Amino acid sequence: MARIGTLAEGVAAVVHDGDTVAFEGFTHLIPFAAGHEVIRQRIRNLTLVRMTPDVLYDQLIGAGCARKLVFSWGGNPGVGSLHRFRDAVQHDWPAPLELEEHSHAGMANRYVAAASGLPFAVLRGYRGTDLPAQTDNIKPITCPFTGEVLTAVPALQLDSAVIHAQRADSQGNVQLWGITGVQKEAVLAATRSLVTVEEIVDELEPVPGAVVLPSWAVGHVAAVPGGSHPSYAAGYSVRDNDFYQEWDEISRDRDEFTRWLEDLK
Structure with a gap:
């Protein structure tokens, strides 16, 4: 059965130095809060895996957490390039980044x-x-x-998978809906997993098209309201489009990004 705890406890238990890890989410339910906790805990040498790495992966790469990226597209959706990603590839800053590209x-x-x-x-x-x-x-x-x-x-064998979802019950059963991407598959492909959720409820009410991950398939659950910001969680929040625009300016300059990173910590 999934363990329910804090975000910091979940990240420490699930994501380790040197892991092959996926922070999955497609358009929404992107686990930003968990990724930021990885940065705070100074976890290093990660092989980051994701179908569509966007701003969260730009942040993780810029913070020096990554040594390799396995991906199929990368960019700041609706805005442009990922500048920390580009800096790592073109100039090895803050560290060289190995690439493995797929469709x-x-x-x-x-x-x-x-x-x-x-x-x-x-x-x-x-x-x-x-x-x-x-x-x-x-x-x-x-x-x-x-x-x-x-x-x-x-096969994409993962050491760890991290996703965000709308809710879980007290037993650790997880429910997510909307654009669900490959979150379910990522969790089932991983040795360890963490799901951050908007809320923990007594009972999961049926939602049309929802995916339910049973507690036996999930390692750790943490209640993190707003844990997908600046992306959104269907039924709970809307996308913060302004932040994606702001990130383009923050991430262009190493000093500006470093100030953002210090504020995050």
Whole structure:
């Protein structure tokens, strides 16, 4: 059964130096508060995994938490580039950043393979692209039944996964809805997991289209109202568009970013 505790306790128990870790969320339910706690706890040498790394990963990279990024797209959505990401890639500041790039479909299928206990995923999605020439773990595979040449990618085995959700009950069963992305698959693909939630309730009321993660699948739960800000949590908050605009200016300059980082701590 999931353990219910504080954010600091959950991060310390779940995310360790050197981990391969996913902070998943798509458009909303992005676990910003948990990522900020990772920065405060000075966790280092992480392999950060995410389908769509945006501002949170820019912050983690700029804070020196990351050594590698496994991803399929990166940017400040609706605004432009991730400047701390660019600085790490182009100038090794604050540390060199290794890159492993995949397609969205490839990343999603890798999560599903790991969640299913399979060693790899097979798909057609890489054919006709130059990604196989750039990424070592994208390999051709021949179907034993039809002879068709497909693409294989290894399962995304995670040490830790962190997501945000709308609510959990006192037993640690988690409920999320809206644009759910691959949060469920990330948790099931991970050895350890932390779910921050808007609230803990006595009983989970049914919501159309909701995903429920049973307590046996979740390691730790922490109540963190507003834990996805500046992204949003459907039914609880709206997206803080101003912050995404402000981040473009904050992140462009190393000194300005360093001041933001000091304020965070």
